[in-house]
Amino acid sequence: MxxxxxxxxxxxxxxxxxxxxxxxxxxxxxxxxxxxxxxxxxxxxxxxxxxxxxxxxxxxxxxxxxxxxxxxxxxxxxxxxxxxxxxxxxxxxxxxxxxxxxxxxxxxxxxxxxxxxxxxxxxxxxxxxxxxxxxxxxRADAGRPHGEIVVGVDGSAECEPALAYAFEQARLRGCALRAVHAWQRPVYGLIPEIPADIEEVHRFHQRMVRDKLGTWREKFPEVEVVEDVRSTHPVEALTDASARADLVVVGSRGMGAAGSVLLGSVSRGVLHHAHGPVAVVHS
Ligand SMILES: Nc1ncnc2c1ncn2[C@@H]1O[C@H](COP(=O)(O)OP(=O)(O)OP(=O)(O)O)[C@@H](O)[C@H]1O
Ligand SMILES: [Mg+2]
Structure with missing residues (x-):
């Protein structure tokens, strides 16, 4: 190639x-x-x-x-x-x-x-x-530059190529990189919410993101990284972050996608709703 x-x-x-x-x-x-x-x-x-x-x-x-x-x-x-x-x-x-x-x-x-x-x-x-x-x-209506790239992070191996692409883009542009990870409380119709220590769950997700970014941070020490863990739907989190970003980077599918699904629902949702350019990176 x-x-x-x-x-x-x-x-x-x-x-x-x-x-x-x-x-x-x-x-x-x-x-x-x-x-x-x-x-x-x-x-x-x-x-x-x-x-x-x-x-x-x-x-x-x-x-x-x-x-x-x-x-x-x-x-x-x-x-x-x-x-x-x-x-x-x-x-x-x-x-x-x-x-x-x-x-x-x-x-x-x-x-x-x-x-x-x-x-x-x-x-x-x-x-x-x-x-x-x-x-x-x-999108047709390119806004003014913000100096930030956003990457969606989940626990899956599929997001590694997206991380590689996002770190490289941030380095090339001299931009900060915001690593967004969203987790959601389970939703049940008829049974009450399962009691859980929400703070502890949140800390678990923060640790996952920190671990995931470790080797990338070492490889790209010049890139300023913001770890952004939110308790909301991932499409909502990434769409919201996209309003202040020059580019949103996602993998083609993540943790939830069934083997036959080529484009995960988060990637599809972000493509629909993001305010600026979106890169879909497939390994
Ligand atoms: N014939 C083409 N040759 C090269 N690129 C194309 C062509 N058609 C579409 N594209 C690319 O795909 C992008 C999206 O266009 P697309 O055709 O999917 O949307 P649309 O015309 O609004 O809707 P439709 O799905 O009804 O055609 C275009 O901006 C362009 O980059
Ligand atoms: Mg067309």
């Missing part, structure tokens, strides 16, 4: 924000940026429907999307080497393949389709967590 950052664009505002995010990241890492656009030859899934000159029209429109993207990227980040590629195929399938060939794939949270009020485009759930690799999902 050649090291490069890939941004996928359909020409939408969120995709343009993804291209800029990817250009920034490429500059930070000293990597080239590849911008791809996928043209679907059979947009109705029926061979009879596109008129005979459709493929040419679509390819020309696709080239225009790429020209706009490379113009924005090179003006925004003249220090990054940028190439473009027009790929024919089903967008979901092609983008999934892209995750495996790039260091990371950066996409917009929405595209040109969808419906009013939709929080996420279908591409996001098609690619995030489905193939080994990192997918970064960027």
């Amino acid at each position: 050649t090291e490069s950052i890939t941004a996928a664009t359909d020409g939408s505002p969120a995709a343009m924000a993804a291209v800029k995010w990817a250009a920034d990241d490429a500059a930070r890492r000293g990597l080239p940026l590849r911008i791809v656009h996928v043209v679907d030859r059979w947009p109705y899934g029926v061979a009879a429907f596109p008129p005979p000159d459709w493929a040419d029209l679509a390819a020309r429109a696709g080239e225009q999307v790429l020209t706009e993207a490379i113009t924005v990227a090179t003006k925004y980040r003249p220090d990054v080497r940028v190439t473009t590629e027009l790929i024919e195929g089903s967008p979901a399938k092609v983008l999934r393949e892209q995750v495996g060939t790039a260091t990371e794939l950066v996409i917009g949270s929405r595209g040109l389709g969808g419906f009013v009020g939709a929080l996420l485009g279908s591409m996001v759930l098609h690619v995030a967590g489905h193939v080994p690799g990192t997918v970064v999902v960027v």
Whole structure:
């Protein structure tokens, strides 16, 4: 695998924000940026429907999307080497393949389709967590920088690649890293709450986070780490922290996910509700 950052664009505002995010990241890492656009030859899934000159029209429109993207990227980040590629195929399938060939794939949270009020485009759930690799999902309305990266921590081995990615991002940006761990009291409908020493449970979770971060702190002594343990739902904790963060990093699934689930409910919830960019890191 050649090291490069890939941004996928359909020409939408969120995709343009993804291209800029990817250009920034490429500059930070000293990597080239590849911008791809996928043209679907059979947009109705029926061979009879596109008129005979459709493929040419679509390819020309696709080239225009790429020209706009490379113009924005090179003006925004003249220090990054940028190439473009027009790929024919089903967008979901092609983008999934892209995750495996790039260091990371950066996409917009929405595209040109969808419906009013939709929080996420279908591409996001098609690619995030489905193939080994990192997918970064960027929203159109990038706010001002906060100087903090957030990473979601649970007790599972799946969050190790997310920690590696988050520490590296914090180091590259000279940012603080907030390690958020949320735990919840069990909820029962009909029986009263099981008596427990809540303070002790909380301390147990704090110790887990401290242990989990130990070797990473040693490896990245320059990164300032904030351990943030909360008694609430993890999606709520991470969404709340995302309002003051430049990036939220999560693993593709954690402790609770069944073996067949590719994207855990926390990662999915964070993708839906986070206020800024989200990186889903799959081992
Ligand atoms: N044809 C494409 N080529 C390259 N990237 C694409 C293409 N379509 C979508 N993307 C990427 O996926 C992101 C999300 O778009 P997506 O298509 O999932 O959302 P949408 O158009 O709002 O909804 P829908 O799921 O109905 O298409 C875009 O911002 C872009 O980065
Ligand atoms: Mg779309």
